[in-house]
Amino acid sequence: MSPSRKGQKTGDVGQVSRSRYLTTRICRVCGEEKDLDKFAKSKKGLFGRSTCCKGCENQHRRERGLHLIEGFGRPIRCHFCGEEVTVLEGWGDESLVIHSLDGHHENWDPANKVPAHRKCHGEHHFPMGEGNPNWKGEAAKEETKLEARKYYQKRKIHRDVCNRL
Numbered sequence: 560m561s562p563s564r565k566g567q568k569t570g571d572v573g574q575v576s577r578s579r580y581l582t583t584r585i586c587r588v589c590g591e592e593k594d595l596d597k598f599a600k601s602k603k604g605l606f607g608r609s610t611c612c613k614g615c616e617n618q619h620r621r622e623r624g625l626h627l628i629e630g631f632g633r634p635i636r637c638h639f640c641g642e643e644v645t646v647l648e649g650w651g652d653e654s655l656v657i658h659s660l661d662g663h664h665e666n667w668d669p670a671n672k673v674p675a676h677r678k679c680h681g682e683h684h685f686p687m688g689e690g691n692p693n694w695k696g697e698a699a700k701e702e703t704k705l706e707a708r709k710y711y712q713k714r715k716i717h718r719d720v721c722n723r724l
Contacts, residue, residue: 588615600715623667627657630669639679652678 585592587610590706598608599616609616628635628647633643647652658675659666675683 584608584610586610586612586615588612588619606662627667627669627672628674629654631674636672637676637679638673639675640685642676644674644676650677652676656680658683 581595583594583600584606586598590614591612593607593612595606597612597614597615598604598610600607601609604610611619624661635643635655637644644653644655648654654677656675656677657672658687660671660673661667663671
């Protein structure tokens, strides 16, 4: 194979140029050379980027989710409220979310996955009000918001300082 770039052969999918100023990477799935911003950040990946582009990664997730949806049967019923889930895509309260029964999101065994409304799923994981074991009343709600604001302000200052270095 003839070299297409310094240090890289044509067909070396997933490899990157060893140049000092890396700007592109080849996706290991589609084999296309793309800008680095088309790859998700990854601490484990070479040069801090994943080996698969965001488009291929999203397509894989969609296909994996559609495979599970086919196994749920019709009509699809929410695991928490029992109502029918009619919206299969999107970010609305009534849209479909796949819930992991054992809490391990990488366990794709169909017996571990159940359908749920986005709203019901959120209420299951983050109950509001007196149902939440951490509930301390309305006064605590304002205190929590204030603490969150302080935290994000500190984080922003830290990020600004790091960017100056």
